[in-house]
Amino acid sequence: MPRHLHALSRRRLLKGLLGTAAAAALPPLDTLAETPRTLTREVPGNDESLPLVGLGSWITFNVGDDPALLESCTGVMAAFFAAGGRLIDSSPMYGSSQATIGHGLSQLGAVDRVYAADKIWTSSPDDGPAQVEASRSHWGVPRFDLLQVHNLVAWEANLDTLLAMKEAGEVRRVGITTSHGRRHENVERIMREAPLDFVQLTYNIVDREAEQRLLPLAREKGLGVIANRPFQQKRLIRRLEDKPLPEWAGKIDAGTWAQFILKFIISHPDVTCAIPATTQVEHVRENLAAAREPLPDADLRRHMADYVQSL
Amino acid sequence: MSEWWTYRLGDFLMFSPRVYERLFVLYNQALWPAQLLALALGGAILFLLLRPGNTGMRLVMVLLGLAWVFVAWTFLWQRYAPVNLMIPYVAPLFVLQTLLLLGLGTLKSKLNLPAHWSVPRSLGSTLFVYALAVHPWVTAFPTSRGLWGAEVIGLTPDPLAIATLGIAAMANPASKAWLLMVVPALWCLISGLTLLALQAPLAWLPPLAVGMALVARLWPRR
Numbered sequence: 001m002p003r004h005l006h007a008l009s010r011r012r013l014l015k016g017l018l019g020t021a022a023a024a025a026l027p028p029l030d031t032l033a034e035t036p037r038t039l040t041r042e043v044p045g046n047d048e049s050l051p052l053v054g055l056g057s058w059i060t061f062n063v064g065d066d067p068a069l070l071e072s073c074t075g076v077m078a079a080f081f082a083a084g085g086r087l088i089d090s091s092p093m094y095g096s097s098q099a100t101i102g103h104g105l106s107q108l109g110a111v112d113r114v115y116a117a118d119k120i121w122t123s124s125p126d127d128g129p130a131q132v133e134a135s136r137s138h139w140g141v142p143r144f145d146l147l148q149v150h151n152l153v154a155w156e157a158n159l160d161t162l163l164a165m166k167e168a169g170e171v172r173r174v175g176i177t178t179s180h181g182r183r184h185e186n187v188e189r190i191m192r193e194a195p196l197d198f199v200q201l202t203y204n205i206v207d208r209e210a211e212q213r214l215l216p217l218a219r220e221k222g223l224g225v226i227a228n229r230p231f232q233q234k235r236l237i238r239r240l241e242d243k244p245l246p247e248w249a250g251k252i253d254a255g256t257w258a259q260f261i262l263k264f265i266i267s268h269p270d271v272t273c274a275i276p277a278t279t280q281v282e283h284v285r286e287n288l289a290a291a292r293e294p295l296p297d298a299d300l301r302r303h304m305a306d307y308v309q310s311l
Numbered sequence: 312m313s314e315w316w317t318y319r320l321g322d323f324l325m326f327s328p329r330v331y332e333r334l335f336v337l338y339n340q341a342l343w344p345a346q347l348l349a350l351a352l353g354g355a356i357l358f359l360l361l362r363p364g365n366t367g368m369r370l371v372m373v374l375l376g377l378a379w380v381f382v383a384w385t386f387l388w389q390r391y392a393p394v395n396l397m398i399p400y401v402a403p404l405f406v407l408q409t410l411l412l413l414g415l416g417t418l419k420s421k422l423n424l425p426a427h428w429s430v431p432r433s434l435g436s437t438l439f440v441y442a443l444a445v446h447p448w449v450t451a452f453p454t455s456r457g458l459w460g461a462e463v464i465g466l467t468p469d470p471l472a473i474a475t476l477g478i479a480a481m482a483n484p485a486s487k488a489w490l491l492m493v494v495p496a497l498w499c500l501i502s503g504l505t506l507l508a509l510q511a512p513l514a515w516l517p518p519l520a521v522g523m524a525l526v527a528r529l530w531p532r533r
Contacts, residue, residue, distance in 0.1 A: 062326045064393040066333050095325050095394045182317065233321070279327065 037292045038084030041272050045222035046173065046197065050115060052266040052291040054087030055080050055284065056228065056277035062095035070103050072279065077104035079281040081113060083288035089200075089226065089275045090139075091119040091150050092131055098138035106140055116141045117198075117226070119177060121150035125157030132165070146198055148175040152183055152190070159194055173197035179228050181209050191217050200226040203271065205264045205308050206236060215270040224272040227265050231276060236261060243311050248303075252296050258283070262290035264304050267297075324508040326394045331509055335450070335460040335467065338390050342466060349378075349465035353443040353474070360439060360478065363424035368482075372416025375475055378465040380409040386467055401501065405468075408475070408494040415487045422487050424478075425532075431481045434527035438477025438520055442470040449513060472498040473520040480527035488528065496521045 040049040055077070063069035077088070090097045098118065105111050118135050120128050136144060147165065149158045155176060162174040175198030178187050184201075191199055191214070199218055203210045204227070218225045231237050240257045254260040258276070265274045276287050296304060339346060352374055359367035383405035392398040416422050425432050446469065447461035454460065464470040472495035479491040499517035506514035 059325060059327055062394050063330050064334070064390070066330070066337060069330065069333060093325075093396065095396060180317065180322070279329075 038288060039266075039291045039293065039295070041266075043173075043197075043224040043272055044219070046224070050224075050273050051084055051086050051288070052271075052273050053085060053262060053287050054089060054115075054117075054226070054273045054275040055085055056275040057088065057090040057097040057101060058094055058277055059233075060277040060279045061090070061097035061100040063100055064096050070100060073100045074104040074107045075281050076278060076284050077101070077110070078108055079284045080288065081108065081110055083285055084291075085284075085288055086113065087115040087117055087145075087226075087273055087275065089117040089228075090135075092121045092135055093119070093150060098135055102138045102140040111141055114141070115145045117146040117148070118144050119148045119150035120158045120162060121153055122158070123154050125154050125161060128158050128161040129165075132161075132171075143169075144171045146173040146175060147171045148177045148198065148200055150177055152176060152178060152186055155186075155190065159190075163195065173224075175199055175224070175226075177201070177226075177228070181207055184209060184214060188213055188217060191221055191223065196221070196223055198224040198226060198272075200228055202229045203227040203265060203268070203274075204230050204232065204236065205261050205305055207232070208305065211268070215268065219270045225270055227271050227274040230262060230265055230274045231258065240308070240311065246307055248300075252294050252300065253292065254290070256286060258286055259290040260304065262287060263295055264301055266291060267295040267301055320504065320508045324505070325396065328509050328511070330394055331505075332454065332456045332460055334390055334394070335462060336456060338386060338467070339459045339461065339463070342385070345466065346461075346463045349463050350443070353464045356474075357439060357443060360424065360436060363426060365423065368423055369417045371478065372412045372422065374465075375471075375478070376409040376412035376416070378471055379405050379412065379475075382466065382468050382471055383409075397501075401498070404494050404497065408491075411491055411494070412475075415490060421484060422482050424482055429481075429530075429532075431527040431530045431532070434523050434530075435477040435479075435481030438480065438523055438527075439474045441520075442474035442477065446470040446473065446516075449516070453512065468498055469502050469517055472496075472502070473517065476520055476524035480524040483532075485528070492524060492528065496524065 039052045041052055042049045061073050063073060080088075088101055090101055092098065105114055116139055118139065120132055122128055122131050132144075132147065147162050149155045149162065159174065159176065162171060165171045166174050175196050176187065176190055176194075177200035178184070179202045181202055187199065187201065190196070199214065201210050201214060203215070203225075207229070215225060237257055245254065245257060245260060249255075249260055252263050254263050262274055262276065265271055278284050278287065356371050356374055359371050383402045387398050387402045387405060392402070443464050447463050450456065450469075451458045451461035462469050464474055475495040476492055476499070479488045479495070482488040482491070499521045503514055503516070503518040506517070
């Protein structure tokens, strides 16, 4: 019994130490801003740009108050920032993920470098402001860079809350989210009618419905686009992992299926960033490395999608 | 709400297998050596079940009732709720189960066990013995948790629910026993779905316990 546990603890401890070491190695923000190889894209309508790969927190950062797993997540965040990442996305619906992010930001002293994206998720809009404040407290940031209405829950009233907060300077940008390709008609209507800054939706090499209307509309309206579920919560990777990468993947320096898929997503000109979630430092490095030249052009993107479709 | 049918079971899972495993490991480490006391009390209940009597049955109901409220607070509320947003809605049901056990099992109690061995009593006893003596091992060793990850009766919800189902499945009168089965059966189904979403190999165990309890409960009594 103890033997097994001690083996587990040693492994976790090592991970924690690695995370701490990574945090110590974290370059200062001004250095990160000059990191030449991590590509960024301008947020339409806003005078700022974001690295093409961000960090999601669904499931992966919901670790409660487990000290070993909190340190493991801090290690992931350290590697993310060290590779030039900025946008981290979470939600009150993600259990303890917000608190985990806050722990990591505090440990890494990274409050100033994160682009903090969170959500409002309540069917009782009167509770919205208190929920946002609780979220902000978990993160430990002075204010959010982006707040989104999660999955269009009570979207009219919740968006009113967010717009009022933006007007008051309590949040910088506002948006809406959907996932799994659901409610695209509603999303389209809101994108046309509401003064949004961002829309978050599911887009990857096999879930491409957004290409038809939502991505062109985002360009027309000048909205940033965050692509969630880039790997369909790992299912896409599992489906492809025993298949060989095509030789021509080398043309875009895609060394793994994860990089192949990410490069497809972020090379769409209307996508601002993709937000893969992970529990592993090596995966976050691999993901950020996908946000480097070369990216596929339109012809190669078609070829990539056809190839995956054929597998 | 037809959209709900487009979700997969895994879409509702909000934590990873490693978090679920560590939940039990850290819990057991924090409570040690309470596991020994819980197992001893479980053994005492088994002793009372093998020698059915009114006083003994009242004591069984009190111990079970205390266990349900203990698990609600120390495991569900303090440990599980931070990573599972559904738990705050489930924990009150555990308190309700405590009230049912104390109320139906002790106040003017007519709840009793059959004096002679029968199919219902055999199935019910099997469920209890499984929860007490087998469940800790099957949750510890076929998984990567190790013994610290064992789910022990009286401290964690699955074996407690299975044990309660076993007792309620063989108890009389049926009207009271059915009431005592609702919350444990509901928990076993929730737990089974959670384990299924986690792709745990033993996800079928809690629903199987419900099935066995139903067979025992519905078995014709002479």
